[in-house]
Amino acid sequence: MKNKKPHFDEMLDDADHPRGPYQDYGNWLAGEDEKRLLSKARESEAFFRKTGITFNVYGQSEAAERLIPFDIVPRVISGREWTRLTRGIEQRVQAINAFLHDIYHKQEILKAGWVPRRLIAQNAAFLPQMMGVTPPGGVYTHIVGTDIVRTGEDDFFVLEDNARTPSGVSYMLENRETMLQMFPELFSKVQVRPVGDYPERLLRSLKASAPPACEGSPTVAVLTPGIHNSAYFEHAFLADNMGAELVEGSDLRVVDGRVGMRTTQGYKAIDVLYRRVDDEFLDPLNFNPTSVLGVPGIFDIYRAGGITLANAPGTGIADDKAIYSYMPEIVEFYTGEKAILKNVETWRCSEEDALAYVLEHLDELVVKEVHGSGGYGMLVGPAASRKELAAFRRKLIARPSNYIAQPTLSLSTVPILTKKGLAPRHVDLRPYVLVSPDKIDIVPGGLTRVALKAGSLVVNSSQGGGTKDTWVLGD
């Protein structure tokens, strides 16, 4: 007799039988030798190290390059589940673009009182310089990484919208590549939809958003802060696979009303810049004057239609955690429909009643900084010590508007392979959404992040999380 599992496990039901989408994989796994699998798992690490897929961790000495641990048990999503997810994501991304256009133009949603004005006006992510600017093709968020969590068979929630510069897509691609190399036989048994054409789809999508000044086939480049950035490998990977130049701020200059890159044969105009540099650092003349990562004057060229920036500056206002709590309203306001994907219940600590509730229930809640990301500066109430709770309480009282709180969700688990066999661990999912003037394109797959410590809910790679290959089935 098996006990009911404490959390919804996506692979195994309460009787430890593989659920529907995992049927074929489960059958294959049952015939595999555990020792062989463990040695395969070690092999995968050598594979990653050899190809140099690493990330840098901020705040660690020697700027060490680290690997994100990879687990060889895939995360499987059925075709039916995927269809529902993508419909919900599309709706949300459409609403986000409409919201951004509205906020930077007529602000009707504020006039209608659906979102409070102070949330925009006093928000550091709001970019006044974008007022009245319409990006080429009207697209604000060319690339979105929607973070989704699951708590039950049919219960999916959006945790974050990541509308600035979502990262991690290179892991989606390399994880699949690794699985294909290690278990080719598995892919002939299970119909997994391919993700390998993501770079081509990204390139197509970026080219479709070319600015008015573009003549002929658009020139695309990827802007990186440089080799010390935590996601440098990904920047190089994407540029390489798109056949685009990987540029740094020091390679670029405004020349004759365009943004040019310094080539061995002089300056060449860039039409679409996939920038992996934050708004603030993009242009020292228009934003942070001390930035050395950006290009002086690029924002003026942008406003004049001389270049497309992907994503547009100022999109941060849409994935701000305080705005997040209004997403159901935002979706309804712009699409006229109820949101297909649920939001996680959120207490805005700026509101007196909410703050009182949060302080009362601190040990049950997850509290996040409004502008934080990467799991930094976050409190997981149930896992925190008494001392940590007390310290956080002081921070919360000092600056309530800096925080939001959410219930500690019972996140779904997927097993990982440990030395003692399969063991359930919490996961989330980040699908990648490409937006161009003519369509929204979602690659069937995404990045599954997994908390490697038993019971842990923090999946961020900077906090010791790992990744899994994500399979969307062709059923």
Next chain:
Amino acid sequence: MLGRTAQGLFWMFRYLERCENTARMLEAGARIAITRWEDANDEWGSILTTTGSRTDYLALHDQIEGPKVIDFLLREKANPSSVRASIASARTNARAVRTALTREVWEAVNEAWMNICDALENPVSDAQLPAALNLIRQQAALVRGSLYGTMLRNDIYDFARLGTFIERADSTARILDVKYYVLLPSVRMVGSQLDNVQWETILRSVSAFRSYNWICGGDITPTGIADFLIFDRRMPRSLAFCTSTIAENLAYLASAYGITSMSLSLAEARDRAMREMTIEDVMDTGLHEYLTEFLGTTASLAAQIEADFRFIG
């Protein structure tokens, strides 16, 4: 191609070449140390001079001693030309130009860096030295092999070759210059034991001991060695070979880009001059003077390449 990418390729291959050259010189030094031990410390001294690191070494150590020199050239963090520092610089540059390299070349240099760092993690004992040097040469050969085997013959390849041959020209000229006095025809003790040692190390430093013997038929003379290392176009590390390869690659770039460049004129002028000169002319001008001038033009050629192809904004 970005100017910065051209710069990264150029330096990636300079550092890779430097790494290999240092390993070669260490090999020559180690050979002297075990066969002609009475000359060993002088030899380590001239290796430090050749690699341009004598001052840095003496800042750390009072005396020139084999094991310390070996450690300094292989592993010393304060020595930017040590094997460990060179391979790390090669890899850092490769990482910065990752998009210009095939997966094979990138993996080869990344693995070279991992393997060499592993091998040099602790001080290398006399017994381990041959294996360590062998590994370094092998790893460098793997990177070069993957470059030859997988890269398009376009501007990327040209900048890689330019870095290699600028570094190699510089290195061979330095090896000759440090020992130029033993190659002068008028030296009193011609044929003596001392000179044979010196000649041998010069040849071993460029991995040419066997090939020179083979070419000269056993008739080793100092002028013959100088001629071989300066003018022989069959010898891939000779000054003439390096010079014409540089000119050749600059000519490919000029035709691909539809331009003529200052660096091309400079390289071609030097190539022409070398074709018209003989070793006797060099000895008449003075070997040391000739080598000094050669090192000077190599440096200005490198600076001109940097300017012509916009390495820096």
